[in-house]
Amino acid sequence: MDMDMDMQMDVSVIIPVYNAGGYVSCAVRSALxxxxxxxxxxxxxxxxxxxxxxxxxxxxxxxxxxxxxxSGRANRGISASRNLGLRAARCPFIAFLDADDYYxxxxxxxxxxxxxxxxxxxxxxxxxxxxxxxxxxxxxxxTLERPDLTTITERVRPEELFEAILAGDKGFFHTSGxxxxxxxxxRTGLFDTSLALGEDTAMWLKMAAVGRLVSGSLTEPVxxxxxxxxxxxxxxADRYRNERVAMAxxxxxxxxxxxxxxxxxxxxxxxxxxxxxxxxxxxxPYLARKARELACLGRFVMTHPQTIRSRYYRHVxxxxxxxxxxxxxxxxxxxxxxxxxxxxxxxxxx
Numbered sequence: 001m002d003m004d005m006d007m008q009m010d011v012s013v014i015i016p017v018y019n020a021g022g023y024v025s026c027a028v029r030s031a032l033x034x035x036x037x038x039x040x041x042x043x044x045x046x047x048x049x050x051x052x053x054x055x056x057x058x059x060x061x062x063x064x065x066x067x068x069x070x071s072g073r074a075n076r077g078i079s080a081s082r083n084l085g086l087r088a089a090r091c092p093f094i095a096f097l098d099a100d101d102y103y104x105x106x107x108x109x110x111x112x113x114x115x116x117x118x119x120x121x122x123x124x125x126x127x128x129x130x131x132x133x134x135x136x137x138x139x140x141x142x143t144l145e146r147p148d149l150t151t152i153t154e155r156v157r158p159e160e161l162f163e164a165i166l167a168g169d170k171g172f173f174h175t176s177g178x179x180x181x182x183x184x185x186x187r188t189g190l191f192d193t194s195l196a197l198g199e200d201t202a203m204w205l206k207m208a209a210v211g212r213l214v215s216g217s218l219t220e221p222v223x224x225x226x227x228x229x230x231x232x233x234x235x236x237a238d239r240y241r242n243e244r245v246a247m248a249x250x251x252x253x254x255x256x257x258x259x260x261x262x263x264x265x266x267x268x269x270x271x272x273x274x275x276x277x278x279x280x281x282x283x284x285p286y287l288a289r290k291a292r293e294l295a296c297l298g299r300f301v302m303t304h305p306q307t308i309r310s311r312y313y314r315h316v317x318x319x320x321x322x323x324x325x326x327x328x329x330x331x332x333x334x335x336x337x338x339x340x341x342x343x344x345x346x347x348x349x350x
Contacts, residue, residue: 009112010038011093011179014085016078017042020099021050023226028058028065030102036093036112040065041085046075051099079191079199086185094182101128101176101225110216111179121158122211123180125173125204127151129221133228141227150174150225151218162208166267175200176223184211189254197240198247205251209260241279248272269304270312276300277316293320 013031017024024042031040042055044067059067068084070076082096093115097103111124128150132138153171156164164170188206191199207213216222252268260268280292297317300307307313 009036009093009108009115010091011036011095011108012039012041012085012089012091012182013037013095013097014041014043014082014089015097015099016045016081016085017047017051017055017099018045018075018078018081019047019049019051021047021054023100024051024054025058026102027097027099030104030107031097032062032064033105034103034107036108037064038091039089041068041088042066043068043070043081043085044073045070045077045081046073077193077196079193079195083190083193086182086190089182092182093179094185095179096175097223098176098225100228101223102131103176103223104129104221107222108179110222114214114216118214120212121214122184123178123207123213124216125152125213126177126179126216126222127218127220128174128177128223128225131224131226133226137227147171149219149221150177151221152215153218155215155218158208158212158214161213162205162264163267165205165208166271172201173204174223174225176225177221178204178213179216180207180211180213187211192250192254195243195247195250197243202247202251202254206254206258209255209264210258241275244275245272245279248275266306266310269307270310272304273297273300273307273313273316290320 011034013034015024015027015031020027028040028042031037040058040062042058042065044052044055046069055067058065066088068088070080070084086094095108110126114121114124130141130148130150132141150173151171152161152164152173156170165172184207187210188203191203193199195202204213248268248271252265252272255265255268276296277293280289280296282289284292297313297320301313
């Protein structure tokens with residue numbers, strides 16, 4: 001194909017729907033407004049509100065909208081819903097949209113430019129903005145100290161993106177801001193249905209590990225995520241720490257099965273260890289907490305013996321045992337000892 005000519009870009013937009021009757025019409029309308037949208041796949045996940053009725057109306061109204069249900073119209077969760085949508089996708093490109101979010105005009109313009117100019121790109125990630133449903137939702141979100149714009153904060157080479165996401169110091173990207181070639185899923189596998197939270201983060205890390213993801217629009221949002229009282233992250237805040245452990249554990253198992261390089265496996269082990277340590281109750285008495293941390297470190301190295309080579313593991317051991325603090329004190333005293341020795345001949349002689 002002549003890359004100087006406009007590329008035909010047909011996108012299947014997958015929208016899982018669960019109790020989002022008040023939002024789903026906006027999501028569908030925003031997806032259909034994009035000239036690149038060839039298919040909108042609504043996956044109704046056993047809603048108990050009027051979502052099924054709204055979704056059915058859209059499927060009847062537009063030939064580009066398909067409506068799917070799980071067997072028995074059961075509630076199977078967001079991973080299973082996205083997977084059902086992936087299996088039904090007909091277009092060569094895939095994009096995701098949460099039912100309570102919406103696309104802005106020219107959603108795929110930056111992605112299209114990247115794919116036109118870089119035929120080796122497997123996916124493009126763009127910035128996503130935040131739309132607060134009310135002041136209470138905004139106040140809650142502000143307590144998380146997260147930015148209004150969910151984005152990778154600087155251009156990252158595709159081969160370095162996996163490490164950048166794990167480090168977390170260059171930001172993140174959001175589900176409603178990524179567009180990928182459909183065949184990339186052949187390398188990553190489907191979304192992990194065992195994960196109640198973090199299934200999206202796990203998938204983006206998999207894609208960054210085995211695919212070539214390129215930055216698109218990093219400073220201007222292409223989609224908006226709504227923050228309201230029913231967001232999953234808000235409803236499950238207390239479970240979040242433990243669910244992160246499950247996500248990192250599953251990701252590590254996937255990485256080994258996918259034969260990721262040893263360095264990346266070690267980084268996934270570091271991630272799992274960090275989440276395990278952070279999941280220990282901070283409100284416990286100091287000695288009880290330290291005992292749990294030491295027990296966690298001991299079990300971890302027994303299960304993952306190669307972790308002993310990790311600088312992060314040694315760092316955590318030093319911090320937990322207090323050795324790092326002792327070493328800092330000793331290191332700080334050495335210059336004073338040297339100066340005293342140099343100015344006192346009698347002390348030098350002894």
